Amino acid sequence: MSIANWLETQLLDKCFNAGSFAGVTTAYVKLHSSDPGEDCTGGAFGDTTRAPATFGAASGNMVSNDADITWTNLSAGGTISHISIWDNSTGGNPYWYGALTASKTVNSGDTFKILNGDLDITLD
Numbered sequence: 001m002s003i004a005n006w007l008e009t010q011l012l013d014k015c016f017n018a019g020s021f022a023g024v025t026t027a028y029v030k031l032h033s034s035d036p037g038e039d040c041t042g043g044a045f046g047d048t049t050r051a052p053a054t055f056g057a058a059s060g061n062m063v064s065n066d067a068d069i070t071w072t073n074l075s076a077g078g079t080i081s082h083i084s085i086w087d088n089s090t091g092g093n094p095y096w097y098g099a100l101t102a103s104k105t106v107n108s109g110d111t112f113k114i115l116n117g118d119l120d121i122t123l124d
Contacts, residue, residue, distance in 0.1 A: 004097055005094075007093070007094070027095065028087070028092070029119070030050045031045035032045055032082035033046075033080065035081075036082055036094075036097050040086070040097045045078060050086060062122045063120075063121050065116060068116050074109065075108060078106065079104070081103040096121055
């Protein structure tokens with residue numbers, strides 16, 4: 001996964017300019033049919049609902065989701081290849097984005113799920 005431009009700026013300001021930045025209790029995951037880019041707005045999947053996600057404590061430069069992330073009754077079909085992570089269910093600011101290990105083709109009405117522990121975010 002890659003860090004989004006907005007979050008890069010926030011972290012740099014916090015580290016080097018004593019800026020203020022508060023994390024979120026609940027992050028929101030958006031589905032994409034192609035690389036969303038560093039602003040996380042490209043390649044939006046047909047179902048634009050963002051699903052809530054929570055993460056366990058960071059360890060070894062990594063954090064993982066601590067519960068399943070689920071989209072039920074998708075309103076569109078197609079191929080999901082990427083995700084982005086946001087600080088709000090609508091609007092808001094992008095945090096991270098990246099490709100799935102394997103793309104997944106879904107139909108309208110399907111359920112798509114990222115299992116507990118399968119979404120890993122690392123800082124190297």
